[in-house]
Amino acid sequence: MDLNRRVYRLSPSQYSAETIAVTFAKTSRSPEPFDVIAAELNDERSAQFSEKWIVGYGHSSVAEHAVLHLALENVSRLAIETIEANRLASYTEKSTRYQEWDPKAYVTPPEILGSPCEGEYKELMGTLFGIYAEALQALRPWGEANTPRRENESEKAWANRARVKSVDVARFLLPSAAMANVGLTINARALEYAIKKMLSSELEEVRQIGAEVKAVAQQELPTLVKYADPIAFLPQLRTKARVFADRIDTIYGAPWCDLKDADESGEDRILAAVLYRFGDDSYQVCLDQVLNMPNEEKQALVDVMFAEMTDFDIPIRELEYADLSFSLIMDQGAYFEFKRHRMMTQTVQDLTARLGYAIPKAITEAGFEMRYREAMRAAAVVYEKLASWNPQVASYVVPNAFNRRVLCRANLRELFHFIKLRCARNAHFSIQRVGRGMLEAVRPHFPLLSQKIQVKGDISAQALTEEYFTETAAKPIL
Numbered sequence: 001m002d003l004n005r006r007v008y009r010l011s012p013s014q015y016s017a018e019t020i021a022v023t024f025a026k027t028s029r030s031p032e033p034f035d036v037i038a039a040e041l042n043d044e045r046s047a048q049f050s051e052k053w054i055v056g057y058g059h060s061s062v063a064e065h066a067v068l069h070l071a072l073e074n075v076s077r078l079a080i081e082t083i084e085a086n087r088l089a090s091y092t093e094k095s096t097r098y099q100e101w102d103p104k105a106y107v108t109p110p111e112i113l114g115s116p117c118e119g120e121y122k123e124l125m126g127t128l129f130g131i132y133a134e135a136l137q138a139l140r141p142w143g144e145a146n147t148p149r150r151e152n153e154s155e156k157a158w159a160n161r162a163r164v165k166s167v168d169v170a171r172f173l174l175p176s177a178a179m180a181n182v183g184l185t186i187n188a189r190a191l192e193y194a195i196k197k198m199l200s201s202e203l204e205e206v207r208q209i210g211a212e213v214k215a216v217a218q219q220e221l222p223t224l225v226k227y228a229d230p231i232a233f234l235p236q237l238r239t240k241a242r243v244f245a246d247r248i249d250t251i252y253g254a255p256w257c258d259l260k261d262a263d264e265s266g267e268d269r270i271l272a273a274v275l276y277r278f279g280d281d282s283y284q285v286c287l288d289q290v291l292n293m294p295n296e297e298k299q300a301l302v303d304v305m306f307a308e309m310t311d312f313d314i315p316i317r318e319l320e321y322a323d324l325s326f327s328l329i330m331d332q333g334a335y336f337e338f339k340r341h342r343m344m345t346q347t348v349q350d351l352t353a354r355l356g357y358a359i360p361k362a363i364t365e366a367g368f369e370m371r372y373r374e375a376m377r378a379a380a381v382v383y384e385k386l387a388s389w390n391p392q393v394a395s396y397v398v399p400n401a402f403n404r405r406v407l408c409r410a411n412l413r414e415l416f417h418f419i420k421l422r423c424a425r426n427a428h429f430s431i432q433r434v435g436r437g438m439l440e441a442v443r444p445h446f447p448l449l450s451q452k453i454q455v456k457g458d459i460s461a462q463a464l465t466e467e468y469f470t471e472t473a474a475k476p477i478l
């Protein structure tokens with residue numbers, strides 16, 4: 001037996017993803033080195049093993065060693081919401097911040113194709129994409145006037161920065177039927193659940209994508225996603241829970257950034273966890289110690305936690321011992337970025353045209369507000385028609401400008417990350433506003449720790465709103 005240390009790769013160009021997963025699984029019982037185990041396997045033997053141990057005996061974590069890279073193209077942004085609804089996966093998608101959308105690049109949902117609504121749906125898409133293209137033109141002089149040339153910057157680089165500025169604003173007009181591409185890296189265990197969720201969607205497009213993903217994945221993972229079927233309890237749950245939810249009358253006027261369940265002792269519990277980690281007492285003893293500390297001593301401990309950290313360091317895990325919940329209203333464009341924060345627990349309501357829409361100040365300054373309002377109104381009218389028949393399909397026509405309610409729960413460590421990333425001045429102004437609003441809500445409850453969140457500049461959410469928006473109010477428009 002070779003007892004020398006070895007570190008090496010099992011290359012996906014040599015072994016299938018399923019064979020790699022089975023190789024790792026077999027180390028549990030086999031004394032052989034990994035490369036010897038792998039060499040003894042073939043697709044058939046791997047499949048037999050997977051069927052017995054992973055599927056049969058429920059040793060599902062083994063499937064996490066089989067990783068796939070899936071490319072999905074020309075799917076709607078609405079479908080992307082389900083595709084990206086998996087915490088343990090990685091995504092990169094076509095950006096509405098940098099790319100201009102082709103006027104034909106929208107999905108016509110299978111439910112609409114051939115239905116009496118098809119003509120009206122396509123007419124609305126023509127209107128929205130047409131006004132989007134007009135907005136890009138109208139915003140160009142605004143973008144140029146608001147993009148000061150940097151020292152030694154070439155004409156081309158400056159013009160591109162000015163263009164991107166207009167694209168960032170025009171994106172408010174894009175409906176969620178707009179097509180996008182997304183690259184997905186995911187392990188077989190997470191993929192099985194992702195496929196189940198797609199197959200259980202209320203949208204036919206998403207169910208079709210789920211079936212296609214399953215078929216493609218099975219080329220590499222014949223066994224591990226074989227049993228990915230629709231989730232049987234979901235349809236009943238949806239129908240019955242909606243009966244309860246429908247009993248509530250909609251009330252407008254809720255704050256757009258409402259901190260719920262703030263953990264009043266959160267700061268003390270985090271500090272107690274730090275003492276626990278570096279000491280040898282019980283957690284209760286550490287907590288009592290913190291509760292008896294004068295504020296200066298707590299401040300000193302907080303300073304120690306962050307003293308040597310650079311911009312690139314991740315704060316220690318003990319920040320996860322405090323949670324905060326937020327009830328938020330943000331425009332769909334902001335939500336599309338918000339949903340990418342996988343460490344949070346997020347619950348989002350259906351995308352509707354019933355909660356008002358944001359008007360970026362740039363639209364007003366470019367003299368485009370009337371036209372923009374026409375687009376939003378046209379979308380809201382078609383939305384209501386479709387919603388009376390199928391509310392989920394109706395979401396396809398809703399542009400990024402419309403507001404959406406999102407409930408989220410995050411621990412303080414994730415909030416540090418989210419706020420730092422999304423309050424940066426190069427982040428889109430919609431998500432910057434969300435980040436600033438959350439930061440302001442966190443501060444009173446975590447007075448010592450929140451000082452350590454690395455945010456550049458000190459602009460308030462209100463000031464951002466005034467700087468970038470003519471309108472953000474969440475109110476009905478029809």
Ligand SMILES: Cc1cc2nc3c(=O)[nH]c(=O)nc-3n(C[C@H](O)[C@H](O)[C@H](O)COP(=O)(O)OP(=O)(O)OC[C@H]3O[C@@H](n4cnc5c(N)ncnc54)[C@H](O)[C@@H]3O)c2cc1C
Pocket residue numbers: 088089090091092093094095314340341342343344414417418421
């Ligand atoms: C300047 C900029 C440009 C962007 N452009 C695009 C774009 O063009 N297209 C696009 O699709 N997205 C884009 N994004 C979004 C970006 O790719 C992230 O998806 C998004 O910011 C979510 O943040 P996150 O992945 O750091 O963290 P979260 O999901 O919030 O996770 C928090 C932290 O947990 C850790 N973590 C979570 N999951 C994993 C994992 N699977 N593996 C390892 N560590 C993990 C990381 O430390 C991470 O920082 C952009 C973001 C920025 C800031």
